[in-house]
Amino acid sequence: MPTQETLNPYGSLCAEIYDIDKPAGSLSDVPFYLARLKGIAGPILEPAVGSGRMLIPLLEAGCEVEGFDASDHMLENCRRNCQARGLPAPVRKARFQDFAYERRFAAVICPVSTFTFVFEFGEALDVLRRFRDHLEPGGLLMIDLPVLGAMWTDAHAIRTWTAANGDLLRFENQLVETDPLAQTSLSHMRYERWREGRLIESELEVMKGRFWGREEFAMALERCGFGQVQVFGNYNRARPPRSTDRGLTFEAMAI
């Protein structure tokens, strides 16, 4: 039976492909976060920092930012990516469920729906309170979440890449089960390396996530010590969220 510790592992092949597919600075969330965080006076924390995709452009923009992650492979890639750019790598190993810092932050950010990996409702509330406790009063929390319907719609996908040495890298996602009451889904993400038509490496990532309703998450934030909750759709500040948006960004202030 998979547990919180063995689910969502981000192993070595998954981490390798993450870096190829989503290098530092990629995806449309980066300019959105940069624009919001540039004026922030004080340190920023990125939980589940991964390979540094978001951390690196923030460091390059002059922000003081640090992060933690549960995966050794993602952290190794993050340190290497920072080193390649002559940047410090202010990252450490920790989990949403147990991270602890001596200091408080001006902002805590969770891009690309990573917060869904805290898939138990009560634990998610504990993590939100832990975020609040690590923020200065008035500090900013930014969390991306997929819309609730993504729990059913992103059911199957196959993608491929070519590695630098010519290997074919392949990813296949299959939705295995959903629990509409707990609002969770469990997927099998299979990562493969093929060389000259032979499978030479494969990795199975069992991924479990919790999906939230818009108002439900706003209420969760308020219950956990946040105020001034705002919601944006598809990284657009100029209009209210729409039902057709794929992702929501929640912003809230620590009370």
Ligand SMILES: C[S@@+](CC[C@H](N)C(=O)[O-])C[C@H]1O[C@@H](n2cnc3c(N)ncnc32)[C@H](O)[C@@H]1O
């Ligand atoms: C989609 S990646 C996001 C990485 C980075 N934040 C970004 O924007 O590219 C998700 C990350 O969450 C991490 N993760 C998954 N479960 C975690 C947990 N319980 N605690 C800390 N990190 C976790 C994974 O190791 C992975 O690096």
